[in-house]
Amino acid sequence: MAESAGKAAPDAPSHMAHGDPVETCPGVFIARIPLPKPPGSVNVALLHDVEGWTVFDTGVRSAAAEARWETLLEGLVGRRGHLARIVVSHMHSDHSGMAGWLAQRSGAVLAMSAAEYLTGRMLEAVNAGPAPEAAVAYQRRAGWPEDDIAAYRAAFGGYRKAIHPLPGAYVRLREGDSLSIGGRQWQVRTIAGHSPEQVCLQDTGGNILLAGDTVLSRISPNVSVPTWEPEANPLQDWLTGLERLTRWPRTQMVIPGHGAPIADAAARARALVAEHEAALARVLEALDQPRRAIDLFETLFHKPVTRATRFLASGESLAHLHSLRARGQVAPRTDERGVVWWQRV
């Protein structure tokens, strides 16, 4: 899931709307794979090399994604070689969901960061069973009443349905690694926050940055406290990552995971930092009296939170609260029912 709960999805730029791959610079093609839910599509890159193509990101598991990939594999890829490597930016299903299918169909190797691969495998396994009690306790602490908790339990397992199982082995990508593809050097850069160790690929020739969901053109990537790491401070991780991103060498084009290309990644990163600092200030102001994570939606989001986005929304509220706690500005108090109330100190 990419979009921040309650924020607008981007419009599709006309030249990329139909899924035809666009050659943005020699040997680098960008295509869109449809998604059944907002933001409607995911951007993928196909990088040509005489030794075999590398793709970056894959889409969610669906018949529509399969059909689009069949067309790409038989057309663009098949005309000039074969698929050799699948790089997945992060384990969210809209990016990793078709990787297992692509690997099985082509024999290509999977390349991911360790935290993304292992978290993806863990979620795949956990989603085969009922909602873990730790995850249910997390939702209860956030303030959700029992009927929402029942809905959470009933809907649990969605991740497994949204992905083809990842291959049983992978190639590990680390910050600072360099991939040589089609005469270009691609530097691996990682940013935490939206997910544990998201990979971006930056062409050192200055042409292009494949940014995944670290920066998006018109929406803010969802940053949530994971249920399996309930004390985490992912918002601070992400803000720190965005600060680092502003110092990366500038590229002519930035392809985000969804929506239109971004002209200037550093400017977009600074805008996202400012947006979240403003949100943190609003939350702090609202905490002149004790509030639960679920009481902050109107303070945080521009659009109403729906049934479909409610648990993402409370995860994002918690991310803001944990960031303020780490700064020493708010403190939690747990009531007799186990619900956590937050207040300014």
Ligand SMILES: [Zn+2]
């Ligand atoms: Zn995404």
